Amino acid sequence: xxxxxxxxxxxxxxxxxxxxxxxxxxxxxxxxxxxxxxxxxxxxxxxxxxxxxxxxxxxxxxxxxxxxxxxxxxxxxxxxxxxxxxxxxxxxxxxxxxxxxxxxxxxxxxxxxxxxxxxxxxxxxxxxxxxxxxxxxxxxxxxxxxxxxxxxxxxxxxxxxxxxxxxxxxxxxxxxxxxxxxxxxxxxxxxxxxxxxxxxxxxxxxxxxxxxxxxxxxxxxxxxxxxxxxxxxxxxxxxxxxxxxxxxxxxxxxxxxxxxxxxxxxxxxxxxxxxxxxxxxxxxxxxxxxxxxxxxxxxxxxxxxxxxxxxxxxxxxxxxxxxxxxxxxxxxxxxxxxxxxxxxxxxxxxxxxxxxxxxxxxxxxxxx
Ligand SMILES: [Zn+2]
Numbered sequence: 001x002x003x004x005x006x007x008x009x010x011x012x013x014x015x016x017x018x019x020x021x022x023x024x025x026x027x028x029x030x031x032x033x034x035x036x037x038x039x040x041x042x043x044x045x046x047x048x049x050x051x052x053x054x055x056x057x058x059x060x061x062x063x064x065x066x067x068x069x070x071x072x073x074x075x076x077x078x079x080x081x082x083x084x085x086x087x088x089x090x091x092x093x094x095x096x097x098x099x100x101x102x103x104x105x106x107x108x109x110x111x112x113x114x115x116x117x118x119x120x121x122x123x124x125x126x127x128x129x130x131x132x133x134x135x136x137x138x139x140x141x142x143x144x145x146x147x148x149x150x151x152x153x154x155x156x157x158x159x160x161x162x163x164x165x166x167x168x169x170x171x172x173x174x175x176x177x178x179x180x181x182x183x184x185x186x187x188x189x190x191x192x193x194x195x196x197x198x199x200x201x202x203x204x205x206x207x208x209x210x211x212x213x214x215x216x217x218x219x220x221x222x223x224x225x226x227x228x229x230x231x232x233x234x235x236x237x238x239x240x241x242x243x244x245x246x247x248x249x250x251x252x253x254x255x256x257x258x259x260x261x262x263x264x265x266x267x268x269x270x271x272x273x274x275x276x277x278x279x280x281x282x283x284x285x286x287x288x289x290x291x292x293x294x295x296x297x298x299x300x301x302x303x304x305x306x307x308x309x310x311x312x313x314x315x316x317x318x319x320x321x322x323x324x325x326x327x328x329x330x331x332x333x334x335x336x337x338x339x340x341x342x343x344x345x346x347x348x349x350x351x352x353x354x355x356x357x358x359x360x361x362x363x364x365x366x367x368x
Pocket of ligand 1: 259
C-alpha cells in the first residue's frame with residue numbers, strides 16, 4: 001500500500017505545491033461526483049415523467065386515452081403471422097398464453113367522444129360516413145383489417161357497415177354489433193356511441209389475445225328510423241343478415257347487439273322472444289355467476305328494438321344488452337357528459353368476459 005502525502009526531503013515550496021495539487025485534485029473529484037449525481041437525478045426525473053405519461057394514457061381519466069396513437073403506445077404491436085384472413089380479418093395472432101386483457105373504460109369513452117365530436121350522424125349522411133371512417137382507423141390501430149360494406153336506403157342515400165373479424169380457435173363466430181348512426185338532434189353519445197366505444201375497446205383486447213370463438217365486430221349504419229314509416233329502421237343489420245353466405249349463417253353461433261350502455265339503473269338483456277333464446281339464457285347465467293344483476297325484457301310489439309332483430313328473425317341466437325332508461329336519448333342532451341363510466345365498464349367487461357369464457361361446450365349449448 002502507498003500512502004499519499006509529503007515525502008521526506010521535500011522543500012517547503014515543494015510541499016506547498018504538493019498541497020495545492022492535492023487540493024485541486026480533491027475539487028475535481030467533488031465536481032465529477034456532483035455531475036454524476038445531477039445526471040442520475042435528471043435521468044430518474046425523465047423516466048418518471050415518461051412512466052407517468054404512459055400510465056395516464058393507459059388508464060385514463062375519461063377520454064385521455066383517445067385515439068389510435070394513445071392505444072398504440074400502450075399496446076404491443078400486432079404481429080402479422082396470423083394474417084390468414086379474408087378481408088376484414090384481424091392480423092393479430094394473440095396467443096392464448098397472453099393474460100386476458102381488461103376492458104379499459106377510459107379508452108372506450110375516448111372513442112365515444114370522437115363520435116360525439118363528429119355530431120349528429122344521420123343514416124346515410126356525411127357525418128355517419130365520417131363516423132365510420134373514424135371507427136375504421138381505430139380498428140386498424142387495434143390490429144384489425146376492417147372492411148366497409150355499403151348499402152342503399154329507400155330514400156336513395158348510401159349507408160355502410162364496418163366489419164372487423166378476429167379469428168379464434170374455431171370458425172364458430174360470435175357477432176357483436178353496435179350502430180354508428182344517431183337520431184337528430186342527438187349527437188348520440190349513449191345512443192349509440194357507448195356501444196361503438198365498447199366494441200372498439202373489445203377490439204383492442206382481442207388484438208392482444210383472441211377468444212376461443214371467432215369474433216366479428218359489426219358497426220352498423222342506419223339503425224335509427226329514417227322517416228315516418230315505422231319499419232324504416234335497422235337497415236345495416238338487415239342488410240348484413242341478408243348478405244350472409246350459407247357458410248357464415250352456419251358458423252354464426254350468436255349475435256349480441258350492444259346499444260345504449262352508458263346510463264340508467266337497470267341492466268337488461270332483450271330479445272323479440274320469437275327466435276332461439278339460448279344466447280339470452282347464457283348471458284343471464286354468466287351475469288349471475290359474476291354477481292351482476294341482469295334482467296330480461298321482451299321487446300314490445302312486432303319488431304325488435306335494436307339490431308338483434310334481423311338475426312333473431314333469421315334463427316340465429318341473438319340478444320341486445322342495454323342499461324335503461326335514459327331520459328335524454330334521441331335529444332341534443334345525449335352527450336358524453338351525461339354518461340356514467342361505471343355503466344359502460346360493467347357492460348363492456350361483461351361482454352368481454354363472456355367472449356373469453358366461451359369454449360366449445362358453450363358454443364355447442366348455444367346451438368341447441
Ligand atoms: Zn340505439
